[in-house]
Amino acid sequence: MAEVRISAEPRNAFGKGAARQLRRDGKVPAVLYGHKEEPIHLALPEHDLFMALKHPNVLLNLDLGDRHQLALPKAVQKDPVRRTLEHVDLLLVRRGEKVxxxxxxxxxxxxxxxxxxxxxxxxxxxxxxxxxxxxxxxxxxxxxxxxxxxxxxxxxxxxxxxxxxxxxxxxxxxxxAPTAAEMAGETGESEAGEGAGRAAEPESSEEG
Missing domain, CATH: 2.170.120.20 (Ribosomal protein L25, C-terminal domain)
Structure with a gap:
């Protein structure tokens, strides 16, 4: 599996406005939770995170400056149109722990x-x-x-x-696998059905 080291910084501002500002700065809001510890709200570099998430079940080695934490991505939210990263939930794990x-x-x-x-x-x-x-x-x-x-x-x-x-x-x-005859039969039935549907449509009448 891939283990990727990525910088992380704590974030203290919350809400939609703060999240939008983070994204404009090229960062992604994230929350780290697990082991019954208090959740830690983080900001991660968008490009580095995007590249890391290309690996299935990537193990993130979060560099928090004074310490390192291992985490697995559990939920990734993306913009439905632009497909950019919106938010990531991270699960805190430890070496040797089973997940x-x-x-x-x-x-x-x-x-x-x-x-x-x-x-x-x-x-x-x-x-x-x-x-x-x-x-x-x-x-x-x-x-x-x-x-x-x-x-x-x-x-x-x-x-x-x-x-x-x-x-x-x-x-x-x-x-x-379907035979050529079966596929031809299905095509014929489909065309026949469409033709019957058209034949069943009533003719429009003009008044006056």
């Missing part, structure tokens, strides 16, 4: 011809040490045939990582 996180699932290999792979789960919930969270979990689909499915319990996890997701949950499964 439950969502880790992306990555498939390797190719399924057998004639099948269509469906991802039921794109991530697995696992428990791992805060400083040893895997970037992703690999699932081999090499040679899987139609009707075969892979359950969460069947996936090999890295050492020290335990499964939190329901073991019986289907992660991926292989469906039969």
């Amino acid at each position: 439950t996180v969502e880790v992306p699932v990555v498939t390797t290999g190719e399924i057998a011809p004639g099948g269509l792979l469906e991802h039921t789960l794109n991530a697995l919930s696992v428990e791992a040490e805060a400083t040893h969270i895997p970037n992703s979990i690999e699932v081999s689909i090499e040679g899987l045939e139609v009707g075969v499915q892979v359950l969460a319990k069947e996936i090999a996890l890295p050492r020290g990582v335990t499964l939190s997701t329901d073991p019986e949950h289907v992660v991926v499964h292989v469906m039969a």
